[in-house]
Amino acid sequence: MDAMTKPAPNPLLAGEVPPCFGLIEAAHIRPAVGQVLAAERAELERLAAVETPSIEWLRDTERLLERIHDVWSPVSHLNSVASTPELREAYNDCLAEVTAFFSDLGQNEGLFARFEALGASLPSEPEAELIRQSLRDFRLAGVALEGKDKEAYREISLEIAAKQAEFEQNLMDATDAFEHHEADAANLTGLPEQVLERASAAAAEKGLEGWLFKLDPPTYRSVMTHADSSALRERYYRAWVTRASDQGNPEWDNSPLIEDILKLRQRAAELLGFRNFAALSLAKKMAESETKVLEFLEDLAARCRSFAEKELKTVEQCASRRLDAWDVAYYSEKLKQKTLRIGDEELRAYFPLPRVLAGLFELTERLFGIRIEETTGPPLWHEAARIFALRNADGTPVGKLLTDFYARPNKRGGAWMDGCTNRSRLGPLERDPIAHLVCNFAPPSKGAPSFITHNDVVTLFHEFGHSLHHLLTEIDYPSIAGINGVAWDAVELPSQFFENYAWHPDVLRSISSHRDTGEPIPDDKIDTLIASRTFLAGLAMLRQIEFALFDFMLHSRTEPATRDEVQALLDDIRARVGVMPTPAFNRFQCTFGHIFGGGYAAGYYSYKWAEVLAADAFAAFEETGAFDPETALSFRRAILAVGGSRDAMESFIAFRGRPPVLDPLLRQAGIID
Ligand code: ZN
DSSP: OOGGGOOOOOGGGSOOSSOOGGGOOHHHHHHHHHHHHHHHHHHHHHHHHOSSOOHHHHHHHHHHHHHHHHHHHHHHHHHHHSOOHHHHHHHHHHHHHHHHHHHHHHTOHHHHHHHHHHHHHOOOTTHHHHHHHHHHHHHHTTTTOOHHHHHHHHHHHHHHHHHHHHHHHHHHHHHHHOOEEEOOGGGGTTOOHHHHHHHHHHHHHTTOSSEEEOOOHHHHHHHHHHOOOHHHHHHHHHHHHTTTSTTSOGGGOOHHHHHHHHHHHHHHHHHTTOSSHHHHHHTTSSOOOHHHHHHHHHHHHHHHHHHHHHHHHHHHHHHTSOOOGGGHHHHHHHHHHHHHOOOHHHHHTTOBHHHHHHHHHHHHHHHHOOEEEEEOOSOOSSTTOEEEEEEOTTSOEEEEEEEEEEOOTTSOSSOEEEEEEOOEEETTEEEOOEEEEEEEEOOOOTTSOOBOOHHHHHHHHHHHHHHHHHHSOOOSSGGGSTTTTOOTTTTTHHHHHHHGGGGOHHHHHHTOOOTTTOOOOOHHHHHHHHHHHTTTHHHHHHHHHHHHHHHHHHHHOSSOOOHHHHHHHHHHHHHHHOOSOOOTTOOGGGGOHHHHTSSOTTTTTHHHHHHHHHHHHHHHHHHHOTTOHHHHHHHIIIIITTTTSSOHHHHHHHHHSSOOOSHHHHHHTTSOO
């Protein structure tokens, strides 16, 4: 090949940080992933055969993981924010290869033996913690099992993954199959204009008169909250809580899958030497024991219950009758409008995104002395994506934040933080961290900035809290820097902690500027907004506790439950803990994708667990002042800087001087004074 036709270098292999996202094409993905995995398989074999592992050997294993991250992270990011059919195909192809690589790595006995040897000779931190976590992950991948068991474990893992995917698929198909056709406008009063417009377009598309409604979550929530027709709400409620169950099309019934998954999980746990799946799940969590988790949930439930009962009574009074399950959300909304007189849309006019960001950055400087300014860099994946540089007060660079705020086609919904580049200080690999912060706010219209709801503000602060965790880390090993290596039930601490600032009057004033007047949000509106935070908070909390208890008790059994036993357990928890009316046809378990389709099995309690930590951490600031720089410095040092380099409880105690307590969360929810 002569110089004239030499192809341009593959941007995925250029080793730049941040990568040149704008130059990456679908055609670059397979060659780059193939090349890096082949090279790293060889490196893996070399490392697994090294005679005497040293610190340098440990750093080599970290550099190996980083080289894979450098190629795979931009691919998966693009798959989420700038998807095309070609890109998705290349991504799916390579995903299997990457997964296989990590599964082989997890069961590599040579590598495992060298981690063990190094651990025995190297007791100092943070390396010791990195080795402890690595050894744990090898064991949880089944590395220590003998021949037949090892093979069985690998097969069970694959089978669980396939059944979980099937569970999700059934749920999706059952949801998508539902349709409700309505010809009479009188039955649709109360529904928001937006929902009606979509339904009338859907009807027109099928050549029908009137409106055609689907069962997607926004439509479901709108009907339950706003539809005046009790018959329509009942129909929707019934459809929602019987999806993928024995009450519908048997083809999509998830009940047999639930039995299979529970059996497989119990087998997997036993192979690894655990009593049950809950114990296996806790191996990677902050909570010390099954008893601790159950006590935590029961205690929280006991403290919320009478409060939630009272809340339900007020809703009933508002409705002037006993409520059915499909009435609660509807009359709660009526009560909210009556007591608070506040609307999301009215508040939106106070929060132009540029002002919100400026206020958020001022807050960061006030707390941590960190300055954040927009900067330039390589071409990114979309013109709306921006780069911000973070610097310490003395001007030294801390890291970068890549933002992508607006909703658009071919971008995954929701909001998230992700590590673009991990912090590392590994000899030739010296890097500052870079974070992705992605949201789906309404895009700006011509000549005006994007105005966001207060709910969006809370989301932004949440993801920004995760970003600071990633960016303010001072750990040199990527595997335990930032959010990496942090226990699953503690990782939401910084994010939920940061949400509190979105409710602080000073911050609300500094992030707001009215569309017409430029004035900050007035005090009376601040008061109402803050009051709305605790509106029916007891009912919401109790519902989450019910789910968490069901999940944890189900996985605490040593005999996998049959479908009747699953139902009996759920009924029992509802009767004992819940206050909401639940009809006998309810099959919530068949729709519980978090634990049967995703990674929250015996871990749903994590949401509440981390919320306790976050509220208690913020209470420290309430004692010294929400903006007290010394408390902020202590939070930065004890929680943000150390990342996953030490036990989450140790970090919490280092900040708070004691283990976490429940009261601050109950106060925050208005359940106690
Ligand atoms: Zn989060």
